[in-house]
Amino acid sequence: MVQKAASSQLQTSAKESTNEAAVTNGVASSANNKSKDFSSDGVADNDIFILPASDFQLLGLLTAIAALVRLFRIYQPSSVVFDEVHFGGFASKYIKGRFFMDVHPPLAKLLLTLAGWLAGFDGNFDFKDIGKDYVEPGVPYVAMRLLPALMGVMTIPTIFLTLKATGCRTMTAAMGAGLIIFENGLLTQSRLILLDSPLIIFTAFTTLAWTCFTNQHEQGPEKAFDASWWFWLVATGLGLGATVSVKWVGLFTIAWVGSLTLVQLWVLLGDTTTVTPRRLLKHFFARLFCLVVIPLTVYLGLFAIHFICLVNPGDGDGFMSSEFQATLNSKAMQDVPADVVLGSRVSIRHHNTHGGYLHSHNHMYPTGSKQQQITLYPHKDENNVWLLENQTQPEGLDGPIKGSNAWDTGEPIPIRDKTVLRLYHSVTDRRLHSHDVRPPVSEADWQNEVSAYGYEGFEGDANDYFRVEIIKSLSDGAAAKDRLRTIETKFRLVHIMTGCALFSHKVKLPDWGFEQQEVTCAKQGTLPNSIWYIEQNEHPLLGANAEKVNYKNPGFLGKFWELQKVMWTTNAGLVESHAWDSRPPSWPVLRRGINFWGKDRRQIYLIGNPVIWWSSTAAIGIYFVFKALSILRWQRGFRDYENINFKRFDYEIGTSVLGWAFHYFPFFLMQRQLFLHHYFPALYFAIIALCQVYDFATNRISSLGLRQRPAIGRGGIAVFLAISIVAFTLYAPLSYGNRWTQSACNKVKILNTWDFDCSVFPTELSQYAVNAPSAGNAAQTAAPVAPGPSDKGSQDLNVTPQPAAEPSVSRVEKVEYRDQDGNILDEEQVKALEGKVSFETRYETRTRVIDSDGKEVDDGPAVAEGVAPPHPDVERLPETAPEVPEDDGRDSPATASPEDDIGKEKSVEKADDGRPRPASEPSEATR
Secondary structure, X not given: OHHHHOOHHHOOOOOOOOOHHHOOOOOOEOOOOOOOOOOOOOXXXXXXXHOOHHHHHHXXXXXXXXXXXXXXXXXXXXXXXXXXXXXXHHHHHHHHOEOOOOOOOOHHHHHHHHHHHHOOOOOOOOOOXXXXXXXXXXXXXXXXXXXXHHHHHHHHHHHHHHHHHHOXXXXXXXXXXXXXXXXXXXXXXXXXXXXHHHHHHHHHHHHHHHHHHHHHHHOOHHHOOOHHHHHHHHHHHHHHHHHHOOOOOHHHHHHHHHHHHHHHHHHHHHOOOOOOHHHHHHHHHHHHHHHHHHHHXXXXXXXXXXXXXXXXXXXXXXXXXXXXXXXXXXXXXXXXXXXXEOOOEEEEEEOOOOOOEEEEEEEEOOOOOOOEEEEEEOOOOHHHEEEEEEOOOOEEOOEEOOOOOOOOOOOOOEOEOOOEEEEEEOOOOEEEEXXXXXXXXXXXXXXXXXXXXXXXXXXXXXXXXXXXXXXXXXXXXXXXXXXXXXXXXXXXXEEOOOOOEEEEEEEEXXXXXXXXXXXXXXXXXXXXXXXXXXXXXXOOOOOOOOOEEOOOOOHHHHHHHHHHHHHHHHHHOOOOOOOOOOOXXXXXXXXXXXXXXXXXXXXXXXXXOHHHHHHHHHHHHHHHHHHHXXXXXXXXXXXXXXXXXXXXXXXXXXXXXXXXXXXXXXXHHOOOOOOHHHHHHHHHHHHHHHHHHHHHHHHHOHHHOOOOOHHHHHHHHHHHHHHHHHHHXXXXXXXXXXXXXXXXXXXXXXXXXXXXXXXXXXXXXXXXXXXXXXXXXXXXXXXXXXXXXXXXXXXXXXXXXXXXXXXXXXXXXXXXXXXXXXXXXXHHHHHHHEOOEOOOOOOOOOOOOEOOOOOEOOOOOOOOOOOOOOOHHHOOOOOOOOOOOOOOOOOOOOOOOOHXXXXXXXXXXXXXXXXXXXXXXXXXXXX
């Protein structure tokens, strides 16, 4: 190797693991010293386990500084911040075992849950709202924040060792660690119950492991397959598995490692001297096992733990299939008779939206026909039971047999394709009914209202008739394609009189419909939304010996694959705009941040350190300019790549820039909501590239003259870190939620696109003492320490008396009656409605601040709670089944497209997060 032939006059210190000894004056020609194997020219053994003691001492000091910066006032604020709403809430659900659906894999959420559980968290706090207090309910939020904070601390030694593994000097590695320490954006994300800090540390660990493995590989055949080689290759696989198990952004890390693996295999293929076909296969399968099998095993294993923890039904059920839901506690059911016959008491479930069961209750529509409501209800309930009647009563000895039990004697009569039925609701003695009346919510001409109509003893009318149309392509088994069978048969119910099909979609009824899902009869409704199947089936003639069926258990792999598809569909569907979203072109230049939290004239705003951010972007630009010029010079016949330093600069920094590109450019292809924090993995690679460029300029390229003057290089590092620390300090109030003033805020607002609001801060810091937070909010900005007996007295002595009387706190109760549209009713209107309608009681708490004269006063400028709208990643309704072809099973093409219905679904999809609730006491959901 060239390393062995290099002149010793270029060596500077035995303690520095650099590549400088591999080159003579930086211009050695690889043509004269070409390696005869797959080893790379100019590579030294940068084993991080044999660094000098001084490096580890410096590493310990940097780690201690990182701990101080990351853990400083980590209890502040003592209320829910931004996405803690979701990721803290997931911890509650893990502890309670309640199934939820999230677009991210489970590793980071499991770790956050473990931290909370070890600290005594019982899962009873719901993290529901931004600004909700942690202290009073005793939530161990500091312990939960410690986990991402400590992971953020561990990023500092990781980047230090990574830079050493690339061959950088110790001072350059220290600079990289310092840039991570004082990067405001990474600091903010690592101090909260969020997923980005675990993502960054696992990405950083993978980068370290792969860099160390690459260093071993480039030293040639003598290092291949030794203990260190295997250690770092296995560590890379574990890192890849952990990274992709936090967020799917880890797929970009896998792509980065995979592309570099292909380069290595290509080089090995070209080494015909030391790499035999047998040895080449050994290299290939070693990488296949470590970089594919190990990550996949880690990923699958964590989802297995995920399923073990979430064994109870929860608010994520609606995303999953009935087969999946049946694996949850209390969702499983006993085997039921397979054949559905006339007189069967059945529950009918919607196939596509997973919205629940066909349901009715003794409440009327407020408009339209004002007949009894028909809805979808997601829980098992006696109001879901329907009796399937023939269009005529069975004949007895004395004529037609009356009553709903007429089919309980004689031989069971199967219900075949094209059979005309009536559906009798036993609880309310009414039948499923439709007519040419517009629905109360979806008032489209192609949709009709569906109601329950009739009374006990009423024989019904022609608008009660529905024809069963079996969808053979979706039904399971030959028998299920011929006649109705429980679970196995998928069918439509087509209204005889109007030709419309029973239909439901992701539209919720208002309060008068108990926020249950709307059911209509659609003439041109999409096929998946008009498909139903029978889940429960009872009949006196179907005894214990009748054929039974149940949901097929999907098994672990079936559940795993279904969840991956739902995660992908939901993630791709996050296309609505968000108050704080941003697009990829704005990230490298730091055009805007994210408002995380605001209260009591303090604010947390996610913004990066502009010095570090723009410098790292400049380093990426430098490499692109270098690469463009090198290609042009190569085309013109220049032999730049015979210079080892030139070649190493291209490969080593190119590797980091490739990592940046893999973690940045794919976001341009995404239509979903994106935020500044999506750039953090790319930022990590950009900082590595920045340090490498600096190290080459000051240490390895002798023609610049800086290598012979190391003091200049060290001085440059000191100056650059000092400027970065100053910038960090200027923006620290936004990172920590500390006190600040309007003037200080305005001075550092460099770009007008930085939309943190300086007006929320007072003009003087002394105003924080005068305008102390009210009793209800004090705990949310102070350290979580219970006040002592003398706290109140000492507080009174230190507060300047105000000329105006302090607002008093009192409770006033007022009863208001409102109609379904929210209009206030007077006493006469209420009396007129008594006995005709039912009234619901809703309690609301409203807070007003009044002066001594009883006049309402403004509470002063403050950032409102909820200033940061909820992150959309988990607030999604279940998507329709994408794999069902739209035209499957249609008898005739639609005469009009249902765009209006699709628009209606999108408009209400995120209108509110209320859950369907029982309409009355008899129909209370089974818990």
